[in-house]
Amino acid sequence: MSQATSTDVREDGVIESVSGPVVTATGLQARMNDVVYVGEEGLMGEIIEIEGDLTTIQVYEETSDVAPGEPVESTGAPLSVDLGPGILDNIYDGVQRPLEGLEEKMDSAFLDRGVDAPGIDVEKTWEFTPTVEQGDEVTAGDIVGTVPETESIEHKVMVPPDYEGGEVVETNKGNFTVDETVVSLDNGEEITMHQEWPVRQSRPAGDKETPTDPLVTGQRILDGLFPVAKGGTAAIPGPFGSGKTVTQHQLAKWADADIVVYVGCGERGNEMTEVIEDFPDLEDPKTGKPLMSRTSLIANTSNMPVAARESSVYTGITIAEYYRDMGYDVALMADSTSRWAEALREISSRLEEMPGEEGYPAYLGARLSEFYERAGYYQNANGTEGSVTVVGAVSPPGGDFSEPVTQNTLRIVKTFWALDADLAERRHFPAINWDESYSLYRDQLDPWFQSEVADDWPEIRQWVIDTLDEESELQEIVQLVGQDALPADQQLTLEVARYIRESYLQQNALHDVDTYCEPEKTYRMMQAIKSFNDEAFDALDAGVPVDEITDIDAAPRLNRIGTTEGYEEFVGEIEEDIEEQLRGMYQ
């Protein structure tokens, strides 16, 4: 956080009352949403209500032992994040305090309160290379130079959005700290590598455009059936144990975004630790560089202060927008937006606001749409193109999708990946229900898949969906009369659908090879199952009994394609064997 370093302290106030994270103060001269320091220990808080002389503050830290009469200082600035090189390969709490820095400062494994640290290292020097020359005209948002931030990402230093811009009078090349001037303008404005931006306000950008490229996730069911666009929005709702977090982790690992911002919002501590331990060892499948070098983590676990949980998603999306402005494709994972909504509810209830549905505040829907609207595919002010894709997990109580957070989210997002407890119980992972899920991006992304993967991508996908639909209809009959009572062609359809489920839809996140499946492989798998289907129906038409068709030993090998490295040859062999074995029965 940056307030302590930059802004003058204004008028002091005095605490009037304390109740958990909600503190009221009198005599405070401050604006709505300004950051304040509360009590003797200087706990960080934010102004959320002003009523006459009485100011209500939500405090981002534990308030035990804080008493009325203690001072409150306002910083006169809203909650902001520090933006500059050093955000990637870093891990923050909900108000952008670096957790490693806190561990060092507190010299303890436990989080103490009243300790502040800047979001980016102000002492470290970075190598700045200007991309503008003396005499160039620059305006707000323009890129003036680059910094190698990590081994995979080149950080673009931009004119801050609130600058007027002008003619460049001086550029400095070399190693500087983030607060040293690297470019000076004729109107006296000095550009450093460090900017601040209030988290609750979206960063200005040019036009929002219709996304046309998919965010390739390497997950078959997502890429193949329910794709999300770069710049799109998706929600993953599911009851506990259905694999929300694993799906989010998979996306963070394998999605083909340039930058990943992962917000662990009110979730388990050990899960964040897993990310922190795993990511540095994992390689980006595209570049071979460590995944952490393109990732920024925000971890506000369930037992960390609830107000900081509320702000964590804003901190995350502001960072995402900053990298979007540089022209990068950014993916933001928020796990879980329900915990964020609950933080809203908790604070709202302490403010004694009139509750809406299930105790959530009436503005829940508005806040959710505000947040998701910050996603998008943009023409940036500086002429580059960048996108922010937002994938939010939702944890509906009791797995009931009719609750307010899920419903309000569904009204906004265009991709819906419904996790299903029954599938998870059967160990069908990812437990994404293909009947309930949808993607409204399919049509606009088809041209990309057709030109990059295969011309008949939409047709073969439709065939997969139709087969699965037919299966679920048939299953209802099977439940009543048993599979053997069905006519032969329907039995065969069930068999084909079973292969679609077991070999194609299921994907083992823990298997070295299966964890990532490129679109070409996804396509080949659909194709292989389709060719089994076609051959099998030909054989059936030629009079071969259905038992014999389903008994061929080549078909079960379809289930092993996912885990096979160098799949091309393997798939080819299976297709040949299936053809040979089936045709051998009637030719």
Add this chain to the structure above:
Amino acid sequence: MKEYKTITEVSGPLVFVETDEPVGYDEIVEIETGDGETRRGQVLESTSDHVAVQVFESTQGIDRECSVRFLGETMKMPVTEELLGRVLDGTGRPIDGGPDIVPDERQDIVGKAINPVSREYPREFIQTGISAIDGMNTLVRGQKLPLFSASGLPHNDLALQIARQAEVPEEDEGEDSEFAVVFAAMGITAEEANEFMDDFERTGALERSVVFLNLADDPAVERTITPRLALTTAEYLAFEKGYHVLTIMTDMTNYCEALREIGAAREEVPGRRGYPGYMYTDLAGLYERAGRIEGVEGSITQIPILTMPSDDDTHPIPDLTGYITEGQIYVDRDLNSQGTRPPIYVLPSLSRLMDEGIGEGLTREDHGDVSDQLYAAYAEGEDLRDLVNIVGREALSERDNKYLDFADRFESEFVDQGYDTDRTIEETLSIGWDLLSMLPEEELNRIDEEFIETYYDAGSDATIEAAEADD
């Protein structure tokens, strides 16, 4: 210390006091009644002229004349290694007739959050000797794995069996770190408490245990601090003294009821089913105190027990718990009435930390695959049971019949082992392979071919028996 005689309102467990000096939030309060008795409480809300106090014990007998003292500090737990072997009440006072406790330190009972970067990911297998847990829902050190049970089910027997048998296999005997149990009872009956105490005494476990007892007839509000005292003790033993602490907390349902009671008394806006909106945060503040810390020897593993009202796992208590804990073990009524001991229903049960805690070098290389396959096969058998009820067994194919037999034997051989059987992981896995050998090899689609070659034995006794049974 200033004394006030300015109580303005008493309402349920809450007492409102007028003050003229600032009082800290969460501060401890002593209220002395007319007959000289002292009640303790905690500040729930503090303003410049009055405070709301939540009294741990009953508010009966409190009147406007009572004197109120603010102790100027938040609730602390006196901690020392000497606590091992002691029995305390729900507010941390000894009730075993032993000597007074001389504390090493007094620690704040509201634990601080562990910095996520300081945590160490739990991956050390704990062998509980129970196949349904070790084989299918493996527990690891530093995990929080609750038992989802319901009234009338033997969750206590299961918890005791875990406490008795839990060990890390092949650990050097000479290691410094020792095993300890911290037991927090919230609102359980005296009879249940006796069951635990008798077992602790019988097995000699008491001397490495710290027991906190808040019984059914103790004040409900006191229940909200009992688990915090217990976890503070556990943190001290684990992270300062290097013990591997198993914390059993029973019954979380009573704890949540107490939260609701306080919420209602404060006239808060209720959330689902009247439970307070902050219950998730509150429960997380307990459950998240489990874990391991980098560079520290000890660990806290939690087994919270909760009874689901009307066996409903979508009730807010199991629901919120499931979102925080790393899995859950279901204790099942049908299995229990069949006589399966322990009646663990494997299908909805889950251990989220299992994958990292098993496999080569930890348990055995085939563990993950075997467990997946057993799950899948048992799930298929379970599905078919519904169908059998409609069409009868004869109408089903040979393959389906095999799965039905499999499900029966899975319950009677794998899950049903009794409360006194302690199985090694090797034994558990070999029972698993025995059962899998009932199925034809091509059905084992979740197991690596290499393991099938090593362990699958189609001609084993199990298969032959099954074949005979079919005839």
